[in-house]
Amino acid sequence: MEIMIKIVMTLLLMTTFVTADAQQVMRKEKDGTYVVNTTTLANDVDGYAGPTPVEVYIKKNKIVKVVPLKTMDGPKYVAKVKNGMLIKYEGMKIEKKAPLPKVDGVTGATFTSDAMRQNIERAIEYYQKHK
Secondary structure (H helix, E strand, O other), rough: HHHHHHHHHHHHHHHHHHHHHHHHHHOOOOOEEEEOOOOOOOOOOOOOOOOOOEEEEEEOOOOEEEOOOOOOOHHHHHHHHHOOOHHHHHHEEEEOOOOEEEEEEOOOOOOHHHHHHHHHHHHHHHHHHOO
C-alpha cells in the first residue's frame, strides 16, 4: 500500500512539473505582448558550450525584442550576438506562411549565433501554433 501511495504521489508531482513547464514556454503580458521562452522548448539546441535559450517578445505579430537568457557560452560571445544579430530581429513581421528573413550570424560567435537563430525559429513556430 505504501508503495502505491509513493507511486501515485510521484506521478502527481511529475504531472505538476510538466504542466508548469508547458505554461512557462509562453506568457501574455498586460499590454498584449507575448513572451516565448525557449529554455525547455529548444533545450536540445546547443551553442558553443551548451543550450542558448532566449526570450522572444512578440506584439501584434511583430518581434519587439529578443533577450538572451543564461547560457554557458561566454559573455563576450553572447554580447557579440546580442549587439550584432539579435537587434536585427526587432520589428520583423511574423507571417503564417512566410519564413522569417534570414539574419546573418556574427563572425567570431558562429555557434552561439546559429543556436540562438534556431531558438528564435522555434519560438516563432510555438507562438504561431499557440497564440
